[in-house]
Amino acid sequence: SAVISQKPSRDICQRGTSLTIQCQVDSQVTMMFWYRQQPGQSLTLIATANQGSEATYESGFVIDKFPISRPNLTFSTLTVSNMSPEDSSIYLCSVLGTGQETQYFGPGTRLLVL
Amino acid sequence: AQSVTQPDIHITVSEGASLELRCNYSYGATPYLFWYVQSPGQGLQLLLKYFSGDTLVQGIKGFEAEFKRSQSSFNLRKPSVHWSDAAEYFCAVGWTYKYIFGTGTRLKVLA
Numbered sequence: 001s002a003v004i005s006q007k008p009s010r011d012i013c014q015r016g017t018s019l020t021i022q023c024q025v026d027s028q029v030t031m032m033f034w035y036r037q038q039p040g041q042s043l044t045l046i047a048t049a050n051q052g053s054e055a056t057y058e059s060g061f062v063i064d065k066f067p068i069s070r071p072n073l074t075f076s077t078l079t080v081s082n083m084s085p086e087d088s089s090i091y092l093c094s095v096l097g098t099g100q101e102t103q104y105f106g107p108g109t110r111l112l113v114l
Numbered sequence: 115a116q117s118v119t120q121p122d123i124h125i126t127v128s129e130g131a132s133l134e135l136r137c138n139y140s141y142g143a144t145p146y147l148f149w150y151v152q153s154p155g156q157g158l159q160l161l162l163k164y165f166s167g168d169t170l171v172q173g174i175k176g177f178e179a180e181f182k183r184s185q186s187s188f189n190l191r192k193p194s195v196h197w198s199d200a201a202e203y204f205c206a207v208g209w210t211y212k213y214i215f216g217t218g219t220r221l222k223v224l225a
Contacts, residue, residue, distance in 0.1 A: 001160070031211055042204065042215045043158075092157055096211055101146050101165060103213060107157040 002027050002095050004106035012112045013083055020079045021109045023093035028073035030096060033103065034066070037090040046091075049076045083113045116141045118207050120216035127195050128224045135190040135219050137205030146208040147188040149179055152218075153201045161203075164188060175199070197223045 003026040013019050023032065034046040046066055047055040055068040069077045080087050090110050094103040117140045127133055139145065146165050150158040162173025169181040179190045188205060200223045205216040 004157075006157075033211075042217045043213075045213070048211075094158075101208065101211070102148070102160065102163055103208075103211070104160065105150070105158040110155075 001097060001102075001104045002029060004093065004095060004104060006091075006093060006106040006109050008109060009107065010110035010112075012114060015084050015113055017083055018079055018081045019083065019111060020077050021091050021093075023076045023078070023106055025074045025095050030073070032070065032076045033094045034068060034076070034078045035092045035094065037092060037108070039088065043092065046078070080111065083111075085113045087111065088113045116145075116207070116209075116214055118205055118214050118216040120203075120205055120219050122219045123217070124220050124222065126222040126224060129197050130194050133190075133192045133195045133199070133221070135203050135205075135221070137188045137190065137216060139186050139188070139205075139207045141186075141207065141209070144181075144183060147179075147181060148206040148208065148213070149173065149177070149188075149190045150204045150206060151175075151201045152204065158204065161190070195221075195223055197225060199223055 005024045007022045032049045035043045037043050045058050046061045047057045049055045049068050049070040051070045051073050067079045090108045092108045094105045119138045148163045149161040152158050161177050162171050164171050164181045172178050177192050181188050202218045202220045204218050206213045
């Protein structure tokens with residue numbers, strides 16, 4: 001399985017600001033995913049990030065609020081823009097393994113918006 | 115619509131006792147099936163997965179799961195729970211690369 005790291009691991013931010021979360025993988029992967037896990041909730045897919053193309057967003061998530069970059073096959077960023085306390089969540093990135101069926105997850109970024 | 119149900123929000127077991135966590139899904143065909151564990155402050159770790167073949171699959175940390183097509187279930191089991199198993203457990207179903215996660219079961223282990 002791939003080794004995935006995320007930065008920052010946690011942050012406390014003021015409302016109205018933006019935070020960019022980085023996801024780094026130790027091998028080249030085709031598909032990367034960004035999830036949100038709100039307090040006490042399950043995981044919700046925000047978007048799928050493919051290298052060389054625009055990210056594909058799920059219903060309820062828009063590019064203006066969650067812009068995503070995927071400059072190469074080992075790296076992606078998710079920005080949480082104009083944050084409000086409702087954005088306080090764990091944000092996780094994941095990648096598809098070599099068999100293209102199994103997702104492996106990073107350790108997550110714990111965000112608190114005051 | 116596709117859905118995943120984990121009917122038990124919280125489960126408490128004594129250390130050394132057996133464990134079964136339930137997962138049911140709704141879909142027209144057999145999807146890929148997964149169990150993940152999330153320890154406090156950690157990301158998700160894959161415990162095991164089922165794609166096809168033998169309906170009893172073995173995973174890491176002594177866990178196993180059984181796929182029952184007739185019941186649309188994929189329950190997770192462990193014969194003897196250790197204190198370090200205290201965590202949140204998520205069942206997920208996938209179709210190609212799209213996953214739907216259950217709401218999770220939080221496991222508490224009593225010493």
